[in-house]
Amino acid sequence: MADQEIVNIISAQEEVYPPPPDVVARARIKDREALSQFAADHPEQFWAERAEELEWYRKWDKVLDDSNKPFFKWFVGGRFNIVHNALDRHMNTWRKNKVAYIWQGEDYSERAISYAELNREVCKFANVLKSLGVQKGDRVTIYMGRVIELPVAMLACAKIGAVHSVVYGGFSVQALAGRILDSQSKVLITCDGAYVNGKLVELKQIADDAIKEAPIVEKVVVYKRTGHPVGWVEGRDHWWHELMKDASPVCETEVTDAEDPLFILYTSGSTGKPKALLHTHGGYAVYTYTTMRYVFDVQDEDRWWCAADPGWITGHSYIVYAPLMNGVTSIMYEGGPAYPAPDRWWQIAEQYRVTILYCAPTAIRGLMRFGPEWPQKHDLSSLRLLGSVGEPINPEAWRWYHTYIGGGRCPIMDTWWQTETGGFMITPLPVTPLKPGSATKPFFGIRAEVVDDEGRPVPPNEEGYLTILTPWPGMARTIYGDPDRYVQTYWARYPGRYFTGDSARVDQDGYFWIIGRVDDVLKVSGYRLGTAEVESALVSHPAVAEAAAIGLPHEVRGNAIYTYVILRAGYEGSPALAEELRQHVAKVMGPIARPEKVEFVSKLPKTRSGKIMRRVLKARALGLPEGDLTTLEE
Numbered sequence: 001m002a003d004q005e006i007v008n009i010i011s012a013q014e015e016v017y018p019p020p021p022d023v024v025a026r027a028r029i030k031d032r033e034a035l036s037q038f039a040a041d042h043p044e045q046f047w048a049e050r051a052e053e054l055e056w057y058r059k060w061d062k063v064l065d066d067s068n069k070p071f072f073k074w075f076v077g078g079r080f081n082i083v084h085n086a087l088d089r090h091m092n093t094w095r096k097n098k099v100a101y102i103w104q105g106e107d108y109s110e111r112a113i114s115y116a117e118l119n120r121e122v123c124k125f126a127n128v129l130k131s132l133g134v135q136k137g138d139r140v141t142i143y144m145g146r147v148i149e150l151p152v153a154m155l156a157c158a159k160i161g162a163v164h165s166v167v168y169g170g171f172s173v174q175a176l177a178g179r180i181l182d183s184q185s186k187v188l189i190t191c192d193g194a195y196v197n198g199k200l201v202e203l204k205q206i207a208d209d210a211i212k213e214a215p216i217v218e219k220v221v222v223y224k225r226t227g228h229p230v231g232w233v234e235g236r237d238h239w240w241h242e243l244m245k246d247a248s249p250v251c252e253t254e255v256t257d258a259e260d261p262l263f264i265l266y267t268s269g270s271t272g273k274p275k276a277l278l279h280t281h282g283g284y285a286v287y288t289y290t291t292m293r294y295v296f297d298v299q300d301e302d303r304w305w306c307a308a309d310p311g312w313i314t315g316h317s318y319i320v321y322a323p324l325m326n327g328v329t330s331i332m333y334e335g336g337p338a339y340p341a342p343d344r345w346w347q348i349a350e351q352y353r354v355t356i357l358y359c360a361p362t363a364i365r366g367l368m369r370f371g372p373e374w375p376q377k378h379d380l381s382s383l384r385l386l387g388s389v390g391e392p393i394n395p396e397a398w399r400w401y402h403t404y405i406g407g408g409r410c411p412i413m414d415t416w417w418q419t420e421t422g423g424f425m426i427t428p429l430p431v432t433p434l435k436p437g438s439a440t441k442p443f444f445g446i447r448a449e450v451v452d453d454e455g456r457p458v459p460p461n462e463e464g465y466l467t468i469l470t471p472w473p474g475m476a477r478t479i480y481g482d483p484d485r486y487v488q489t490y491w492a493r494y495p496g497r498y499f500t501g502d503s504a505r506v507d508q509d510g511y512f513w514i515i516g517r518v519d520d521v522l523k524v525s526g527y528r529l530g531t532a533e534v535e536s537a538l539v540s541h542p543a544v545a546e547a548a549a550i551g552l553p554h555e556v557r558g559n560a561i562y563t564y565v566i567l568r569a570g571y572e573g574s575p576a577l578a579e580e581l582r583q584h585v586a587k588v589m590g591p592i593a594r595p596e597k598v599e600f601v602s603k604l605p606k607t608r609s610g611k612i613m614r615r616v617l618k619a620r621a622l623g624l625p626e627g628d629l630t631t632l633e634e
């Protein structure tokens, strides 16, 4: 971190933005402290009351079952399907005629779909899935661009009790193939292509290549977005529109168990291949529904825009499930934020009179570079709340967002959470006094603590590891297919506590300041990537014998990937080969993983047991002290 940035953060700690009176006046929760105290004293009652706001086929027998820690269960014995709450129940109210999604393509094409129309599409696609042989509990991989059919596919899976595994459309062949194999998906849903930043992304081509490596896929459904020619395998491939033509619009929602799996979502960890976090119908629904309602205070007249990708947890929770359960109108935009000009987002916010915008700091920093004249071309007066997610927001970006996008009147909800947590964990509410760069305080029913190596709480303003002491309904239940890894990764380091993998500080006012990952997880443009995945992509190139990847600070992207490569005998390092390796990583993993730099080396710093010491590489690259080297082998 640069010195100037540290000064900025220290001064931000003293800089407090009280909530504007009109925001307080309309806020659902006016007294955060009182409700926090109630939820801390009576967590099960608090969550049971929230669950009562949703519809259950059968009420639970027990709110929380903690008899087999850390495999907590919520709303045990309850019968519940999230789709019943996201769609079916709205069919009995005026809300069926409300717009669920307003969509804009990068080519400016527009669509709007009501709750009733969305329900009809979901019912039809659920019948399509059944006709392809998909049954309750089966995994279905979804690899699509940002189109309304992506939520349709997710909801259709959930409706029949199948488990969706969405793979972000920016990932490429190897990432997709690995996830198909690990989840054992026999059905893949994709698009012919997508438009991003003026370019055509060949989703179907990538899917075809991935299936060559993961030949367990028996059926592929292709949604036609671009209409350009694509390869076709007769018998295996089917057009979405052809299957939908004859599908019945009537489909009963499967009466699932509260603890039945809803989806798996792969995310990067510190070692090995990405892990599939598993979320369930009941607890995840209650948690995402409640967090959105309280933190963004969503009301019927709101126009909610979560600008994340549905392929990441932010999109699962706050583009698909929570907004629909809350009956909100959402905006969905297909393409790049600065395409064709740096005011694309601001044009969309103005055009649809967006009231709440939720996005990532990397996007703010990227758009900030172009100057305030771009948002100033647009009337952004409809906005009343802003949100931030994915990485720490530096105070400078916070102030720019607050001033130029929020017009100085919109509080910023800086929400800290993870794929593993399902929903917001440390977050402001609209009534919380804000400090730029702090996610403020734990959500209701969450107890968080910053501790040292031994698990002892650290004093105020000292850095330590962020841990959670209480279970919550939205927590991932396990790692699909690898429960031991679930225990090892999250629950072994500090017995009785969930270990987040982040470091943080708590200031004298009890405000949490998230510093960043303490493991080998990188945040590149808000996307979570593991150094191990980049390394494995590099060694899949014939020239590479060994590779190490680290993240270095990057002004816009948060982290930039730097890699160190030992070549096989017979290969010579050259700028051309470095470029080839960068492209190779982009090809196997996806463009977001393309390293900033490839450096050829003859040795890598390793421990005696052969583990690469990435922290030493990082210190060297930054010109910092290398720290404790007693375990270094070379």
Ligand code: WTA
Pocket (backbone or CB within 6 Å): 267, 312, 313, 314, 388, 389, 390, 391, 392, 393, 414, 415, 416, 417, 418, 419, 420, 439, 500, 501, 502, 514, 516, 517, 523, 526, 527, 528
């Ligand atoms: C980081 C994204 C600071 C953090 C929802 C966490 C944040 C990781 C914030 C999870 C925030 C997320 N302030 N850091 N408001 N939100 N992070 O699984 O390091 O993609 O552990 O979930 O993002 O990333 P994931």
